[in-house]
Amino acid sequence: MREFDYRRPSEVSEALALMSADPAEARFLGGGTNLVDLMKNGVERPGLLIDVRGLPLDRIEVTDGGGLHVGATVTNSDLAAHPEVRRRCPALAQAVLAGASGQLRNMATVGGNLLQRTRCGYFTDLGKPCNKRAPGSGCPAIAGEHLNHAILGGSAHCVATHASDMAVALTAFEAVVKYETPEGRGEVPLTEFYPPVGDTPHRETALPPGALVTAVVLPPAPVAAASRYRKVRGRASFAFAIGSLAAALEVRDGIVRDVRLAFGAVAARPWRALEAERVLTGGPATAEAFAAAADAELSAAQPLRDNGYKVMLMRNLVVAVLSELTEEATR
Structure with missing residues (x-):
């Protein structure tokens, strides 16, 4: 070092x-x-x-209207344990608890979690080329080892996935990232925080140079109170996801009135499933409708030689989690 x-x-x-x-x-x-x-x-x-752990950015507060303001230096453990987080957005608490061991959660911060870099083996191996680490050097994962790489939003320059569980839940509920620079304060929606890969995979966030993340704000979203995060991994320990889903559902009289969906471990950023949400809203809350919505979202998938399994995995995950939420809503 x-x-x-x-x-x-x-x-x-x-x-x-x-x-x-x-x-x-x-x-x-x-x-x-x-x-x-x-x-x-x-x-x-x-x-x-x-x-930055000594900065006064370690508070969680309920905002006017019932949203949440989470300081950037709040630890993952404190975020997952906070009663207002668990009540207002249980999927967020579940995502954090699924993300790492207790020891890591005690150290990791909210801001750092959002800024963590990919766990792609080619990125972390200096003996291999990687466009994200050394622009223009190539992406060996496309023809090489890519079992856990992207099926959505990738490019000929990079097929790495984003590792955060927390960011998936935050994306589903339209969180906003606040930051400061010497020129002043700014904010960016989390759906725009991670730019498309395109031909610049080394550009990982929309933050201005030298910016410090100061907080994440979740706007009021009543549907978030009926939410869930489900993570699938290759082994039953604190491993990174091979596919994950943050979901929330409001059902009245058998009809989907509101729905939020975000996929994890399938793209270089948390993937807000807007097409699936559009297909579902106003329609029946049935397993068949959930499957059709998942198919509509995943029609854009471009799996590689060895990761096509993720398409069916995500389809089944959508159907299973939304079916569970529907059953709970109609009890």
């Missing part, structure tokens, strides 16, 4: 000033559960770590 300097500012303005002084060398450090791993294998080589 390269030798580095370490600073722990107490104010956001101080953290931004440190970053602005040397943006090429500096990195913000939250819990370090992803960044430090990348430093160990040489993918990241910062000369300065700016530890």
Whole structure:
């Protein structure tokens, strides 16, 4: 690991000033559960770590109207355990609990979770080419090992998937990411936070250079109270997903009145299933309708040689979870 300097500012303005002084060398450090791993294998080589855990960004508050304001340095453990999160958006708490072991959740932060990088083996292996790590070098995963890679939204330049469980739940409920730069404050919807892969897979977020994520805001969404996160993984431990679903459903008189769906582990970003939502809204809450909606969303899938199983996996996941939510709603 390269030798580095370490600073722990107490104010956001101080953290931004440190970053602005040397943006090429500096990195913000939250819990370090992803960044430090990348430093160990040489993918990241910062000369300065700016530890943001001492900043006053560690609160969870209910907003006017019943939304949630989550500070960027809130730990994953505190987020999952918070009674208002569990009451207003259980899928978010479930996603966090599915994401890692208790030890990691105690360290990892909300802001860091959203900014974590792909776990693609080619990205983390400096002996292999990777367009995300070294633009223009190629994407060996397309013809190589891609069992857990993207079936939606990929390109000839990258088929990696995003690793976050939390981000999938946040995407389903239209969360907004707030940030600060030396020029002022800004925000970006999570659905736009991760740009399409295209020919620039190394551009992983829509944040301006040197920006510090300060909070995530979930707008009021009554349907989120009847939500669920379901994760499928290759082994029954704290492994990364091979497919996941954040879902919420409101059913009245057998008709879908509101529905939210987001897929995980199938694209370079959490995948909001807008076409499936459109097909379902106003129609019957039946297994057949759920399957048709999933098929409509997955019609855009472009699986590779070895990951076509994800199409059926996601279809079955949509049908199973929405059927469970429907049964609970009609009890």
